[in-house]
Amino acid sequence: MHGFSVMIRGSIRHWRKFHKSVTAFQSPEPEAPIEKLTIPPPSGTDSPVSPKIDKLATEIAHLNLIEVSELSSLLKKRLNLPDAPAFPAGGFVAAAAPVEEEEVEPQKVKTIFTVKLMKFDEKQKVALIKEVKNLLEGMNLVQAKKFVEGAPTVVKADIPKEEADKLKEVLEKVGATIEIE
Structure with a gap:
């Protein structure tokens, strides 16, 4: 009886290996479609924009100022960008008040x-x-x-x-x- 059980176990192992190899060739999930390669446009012409980017640009163009501000702060947060000022640190400053002592600066001679x-x-x-x-x-x-x-x-x-x-x-x-x- 012992020989019979050894023979059955061996057959079961062979059956499992066979089953695994057969099911490996069957693909239950459909493969993702392969994207076609596009030829780049010649230099000097505008490159085509993907529909996704075009849609995003159109949607952003239709935002009002408050929504643009919210979008900007959200992107800065998500992309971990530094907070860069849009204007110079001092902003737009009116002409500086004249200094009492007028220092005559030598005119710089351009050498380069x-x-x-x-x-x-x-x-x-x-x-x-x-x-x-x-x-x-x-x-x-x-x-x-x-x-x-x-x-x-x-x-x-x-x-x-x-x-x-x-x-x-x-x-x-x-x-x-x-x-x-």
């Missing part, structure tokens, strides 16, 4: 300048692109073309007056309109 490409002559565009490529280190022709076509752009920033004047002179020779700030 920024050179901006404001616009360019279309006829001399190729020459300007080549000059920009030569002047700005690490820039290839494609980058120089995009840089020039993106005018107004900063050519160089935080440079001394002499260098800014030389840069302006060189770029104006090839049809650029330059502004030094």
Whole structure:
């Protein structure tokens, strides 16, 4: 009789393993639908907004000032954001009262300048692109073309007056309109 019970227990174990393996292939829960990949829009165009974000923006736009204030404080609380003032610490202050002793402050002489490409002559565009490529280190022709076509752009920033004047002179020779700030 002992041999029979051992044989039954072994059969039951095999049956359970078989049952588990069969039920593993059956999926009682439907799988979540796979989202389709979207192709990003080309640069320079507005990217499409998801319907969820669009709905939220529309609802927020229809809130009154009190509701906006409540929403703002709730978001600050939930997102653990610091309380940043919307205006300067002193707010809008009227002109300060004149001091009895007038201290003459020396005028600060500007020593650092920024050179901006404001616009360019279309006829001399190729020459300007080549000059920009030569002047700005690490820039290839494609980058120089995009840089020039993106005018107004900063050519160089935080440079001394002499260098800014030389840069302006060189770029104006090839049809650029330059502004030094």
